[in-house]
Amino acid sequence: MPQPDTPLDTADLSTLADRQQARFTTGHGPVSVRRYVRSSDFVRAAVHSRNGQDRAALLTLRPEAYPLAPAWLAAIAQAAPETADHRHPSAAMSSVRLLARMTPDHRNGIPRQLDGSVGWSMPGASARVWPDGRIELRSTTGAELAGQLEGSEWDSWKVAAVADAGLRLLCAPEARHLTRTGQPSGWHRPFDRSDSAGLGRERKGGQMYDGSTVASCSCGWRVTVESQLGARALAEQHRREATSGESA
Incomplete structure (x- = not known):
């Protein structure tokens, strides 16, 4: 049985008794959890807003998701807004x-359903989000992370962060590091950009070519280098190093 204010990252939700409520701590706010086991085993978890007073999310988790729940709930607490309304x-x-x-x-x-929801899939997992704040993340192995984000301060960035965190937990290992390489910045006039340093070649009209390109990964890694080829090489290097480290 967890002690009061146990750190969430060490929590074992399966040890909660029927209708027992426990309060866990995260680096970004408290999370309250109540387990129901008499008729159908599941947990209801309330994540509070940053002010510690308002409920910002209500999640329903079933036994197959218990091992993943602490990490997802902590990510929701990190993304939660300062306050939450109705x-x-x-x-x-x-x-x-x-x-x-x-x-x-x-x-x-971006296909959208008649109910306004948007969904997408990754190897091993899928996500769907609704305009009313519902979010549902499913693994092909059966685990599901689902709930309701509450309040108008949940903007697109925050909701995307919650979906990302859940998909990282549910997806196949090889999908945790999907790298992308963007397009070069291209031609511009030096006075149009404050960060111009004279890199690249110049053409008629005083325009400069900037080959700097962003490489990024689904894990959050991101870097800008001077050429698209360099960005592709770094992205591939990151993917190799990240996947080899996880498989070791």
């Missing part, structure tokens, strides 16, 4: 999909 999130569903790191590329558009 309105729906302000997040735009298409923006959530665009901002999420744990997602395939967006070349084929």
